[in-house]
Amino acid sequence: MDNIPLEELTSIINRAGAAILEIYDGDIEVQNKADESPLTQADLAAHEIIAKGLAELTPDIPVVSEESVPPEYAVRREWSRYWLVDPLDGTKEFVNRNGEFTVNIALIEDHVATFGIVGVPVQDRIYIGDTRRGEAWRLEGDSKSSISGRGMQDGQTGLVVVASRSHGGERLEHYLDQLTGQFPELSRTPVGSSLKLCVLAGGEADCYPRLGPTSEWDIAAAHAVLRAAGGEVYTFDGRPLGYNEKESFLNPEFVAVADSNYAWWDVLPAQPEQ
Numbered sequence: 001m002d003n004i005p006l007e008e009l010t011s012i013i014n015r016a017g018a019a020i021l022e023i024y025d026g027d028i029e030v031q032n033k034a035d036e037s038p039l040t041q042a043d044l045a046a047h048e049i050i051a052k053g054l055a056e057l058t059p060d061i062p063v064v065s066e067e068s069v070p071p072e073y074a075v076r077r078e079w080s081r082y083w084l085v086d087p088l089d090g091t092k093e094f095v096n097r098n099g100e101f102t103v104n105i106a107l108i109e110d111h112v113a114t115f116g117i118v119g120v121p122v123q124d125r126i127y128i129g130d131t132r133r134g135e136a137w138r139l140e141g142d143s144k145s146s147i148s149g150r151g152m153q154d155g156q157t158g159l160v161v162v163a164s165r166s167h168g169g170e171r172l173e174h175y176l177d178q179l180t181g182q183f184p185e186l187s188r189t190p191v192g193s194s195l196k197l198c199v200l201a202g203g204e205a206d207c208y209p210r211l212g213p214t215s216e217w218d219i220a221a222a223h224a225v226l227r228a229a230g231g232e233v234y235t236f237d238g239r240p241l242g243y244n245e246k247e248s249f250l251n252p253e254f255v256a257v258a259d260s261n262y263a264w265w266d267v268l269p270a271q272p273e274q
Contacts, residue, residue, distance in 0.1 A: 001081065004115055006128070009057070010117065010126060010128075011053075012053035013103050013105065014126075015049050016045075016050050016103045016119070017103050017119045019042070019045040019049055020045065020094070020101075020121050023041055024042065024094065024121075028040055028041075037091070038091045038095060039067075040091060040094065042094060043087055043091060044067060046088050047067035047085070049087075050103075051065055051068065054083050054085070054105070061081060061082060061083055061107075062079055062082040062083070063083045064076070064085065065084075065085040065086070066215065066217045066218075073246070077244065080109065081108060081109040082107075082108055083108075084107075084216060084221075085106070085217060086104040087103060088101055088102075089101060089102045089194045089217075089218055090193025092192070093192035098192065100191060101193050102118050102120055102193045102195055102198075104116070104118050104119075104194055104218075105221055106217075106221035107224070108220060108243045111242040111243050111244055111245055112131075112242065113131070113221070113224040113227065114131045114132055114224060115129065115130050115131065115132075115224050116128070116129045116220065116223065116225045116228075117225075118194055118198055118225055120198075124140065125140050126138070126139040127147070127198045127201065127202075127225045128225065129224045131224055131227045133228070135228055136148065136225050136228040147201055147202045148203060148229045149202075149226065149229045149230045149258030150206070150258055150259065152258075158183065158186075158187070159179070159207070160186075160188075160189060160205040161176065161187070161207055161209070162190075162191050162196045162199055162200060162207070162208040163176075163188050163190050163208075164191075164192070164196070164210070164212075171211045171272045172212075174272055175209055175272050179268070179269055182268075182269075183267070194218060194222035195222075196208050196256070197219060197223060197225065197226045197233070198225055200229075200231055200257070200258040201225045201228075201229035201258070206257065206258050207255060207256065207264070208255070208256040209256075210251075210253055210254050210256070211271075211272065212253070213250060213251075214250070214251045215250055215251065216249045216251060219233065219251070223256075231257050231259065232256070232257055233255070233256045234255050235252045235253070236252070236254070236270070238265055241254055253271060
């Protein structure tokens with residue numbers, strides 16, 4: 001997509017965020033979806049705003065949202081590009097009112113997240129990544145600043161790892177213990193939702209190992225931001241994570257890194273057994 005309608009997409013993100021905050025400040029009703037994940041009226045309100053906005057803005061580009069019923073893979077696999085949306089990532093963070101939830105819109109082209117916009121409503125902050133231009137930004141109110149992941153230096157001893165607030169367990173702890181053997185000075189930063197990848201893109205951490213289930217819409221927008229900022233998301237076979245390559249929307253386990261030029265596979269432990 002040659003000309004990204006950035007101003008219009010930012011408006012959609014802001015309107016969805018405003019609708020979420022109206023509910024966030026009131027009584028939150030929680031339902032459980034079929035997979036036992038939580039669903040609130042805020043998820044649905046944001047979905048309606050984003051789906052309508054994208055349909056009006058780019059009627060020729062299909063939209064897949066976490067809160068919609070997607071077409072069969074036989075249809076989707078013919079798409080060269082589509083919007084991939086998570087209207088509210090971090091519903092648990094939303095329900096717990098810790099502010100670490102996001103609004104996410106990604107453009108997927110030929111299985112790659114090429115553009116992403118991630119809104120953080122409570123912080124009045126938006127992250128944007130355009131991989132074709134190799135540029136990433138952070139909007140805070142009326143200010144706009146470029147962001148980039150921090151580089152890893154040879155012989156660096158300190159490592160900042162982003163960890164999930166809601167997921168982890170013994171496998172992750174074992175993995176981090178092994179990683180500590182490579183980087184004696186290891187610190188952990190707990191963050192919720194797709195904000196974890198934005199923290200990497202903003203130069204505030206180095207890597208995020210995800211051992212556990214995620215779906216493509218959970219990370220696509222933030223993945224594009226991270227890629228535009230110089231990072232990447234790798235599966236444990238060392239390949240960049242792709243999209244719309246199979247019938248299921250579930251991702252394999254992965255490691256997100258802020259510096260894609262660093263020789264991570266010389267220091268990262270192997271994927272632990274299930």
